[in-house]
Amino acid sequence: MPGTAKTWVSEHLAAAVSGDSTLLVQGTAGTPEEAIRYGWNYAQLLAHGPSRDALVPSPVMRAMAEGMTARVEELTRIPADVQDTLITILSEKTLPIPELGQEVQAVRGFNLIATANDRDRGVNDLSSALRRRFNTVVLPLPATPDAEVDIVSRRVDQLGRSLDLPAAPEGTDEIRRVVTVFRELRDGITTDGRTKLKSPSGTLSTAEAISVVTNGLALAAHFGDGVLRPDDVAAGILGAVVRDPAADRVVWQEYLETVVRERDGWKDFYRACREVSA
Numbered sequence: 001m002p003g004t005a006k007t008w009v010s011e012h013l014a015a016a017v018s019g020d021s022t023l024l025v026q027g028t029a030g031t032p033e034e035a036i037r038y039g040w041n042y043a044q045l046l047a048h049g050p051s052r053d054a055l056v057p058s059p060v061m062r063a064m065a066e067g068m069t070a071r072v073e074e075l076t077r078i079p080a081d082v083q084d085t086l087i088t089i090l091s092e093k094t095l096p097i098p099e100l101g102q103e104v105q106a107v108r109g110f111n112l113i114a115t116a117n118d119r120d121r122g123v124n125d126l127s128s129a130l131r132r133r134f135n136t137v138v139l140p141l142p143a144t145p146d147a148e149v150d151i152v153s154r155r156v157d158q159l160g161r162s163l164d165l166p167a168a169p170e171g172t173d174e175i176r177r178v179v180t181v182f183r184e185l186r187d188g189i190t191t192d193g194r195t196k197l198k199s200p201s202g203t204l205s206t207a208e209a210i211s212v213v214t215n216g217l218a219l220a221a222h223f224g225d226g227v228l229r230p231d232d233v234a235a236g237i238l239g240a241v242v243r244d245p246a247a248d249r250v251v252w253q254e255y256l257e258t259v260v261r262e263r264d265g266w267k268d269f270y271r272a273c274r275e276v277s278a
């Protein structure tokens with residue numbers, strides 16, 4: 001699930017075990033097999049033919065040779081045929097180099113941590129052969145609204161400092177609103193348990209809430225008075241909720257009219273959301 005600190009956990013685990021968390025393969029739809037196995041220095045290859053000097057090791061190969069922990073981020077975004085490159089590495093602890101008639105044997109201490117989102121779009125399911133070679137740990141979403149608000153607030157504060165944005169001590173109410181909207185639509189029920197809701201197609205994760213609030217804080221700092229207000233986050237919420245222009249827009253409009261409109265203290269938020277949704 002997005003926004004459950006998978007990357008944070010994998011990075012700190014690798015650093016704690018190996019003292020180095022930089023042996024990283026970032027998974028995307030275009031990640032090639034060479035990113036996991038090895039590539040070639042083509043100048044050397046053309047000049048001298050295949051040799052160890054011409055070989056460019058991947059982070060995984062380096063981790064095997066040095067007995068370190070490698071990381072693969074967003075494993076399920078990598079095409080299935082590239083994913084399966086890991087099967088031999090994980091089962092045999094060996095990486096063949098057929099061009100040289102050689103292989104790299106993993107040094108004791110080698111391990112691999114992979115992260116994946118099970119609800120994200122563009123996912124390539126793991127084969128059963130690869131899945132059983134991992135010990136799977138599912139990181140849950142924050143259990144309570146207060147816990148999620150705390151996570152979003154702290155992360156937004158960290159990002160705001162890195163972007164030289166002013167602190168937003170008065171923005172807690174807006175953060176809580178964003179978190180409440182995301183949790184209710186994600187869970188399909190209001191926080192008081194009285195009203196069932198339709199859920200949109202998006203994940204509405206903690207990570208997306210952080211993105212919406214950070215974007216709102218930037219708008220408040222550069223185009224407003226520095227105070228985070230409903231107008232600053234309304235467009236971001238709309239973009240996160242309405243992924244399918246047809247079905248999700250109906251869900252969002254229904255939520256606005258049946259829940260947000262009737263909620264005490266949310267009139268400004270309702271007005272801002274209505275304005276960007278029109």
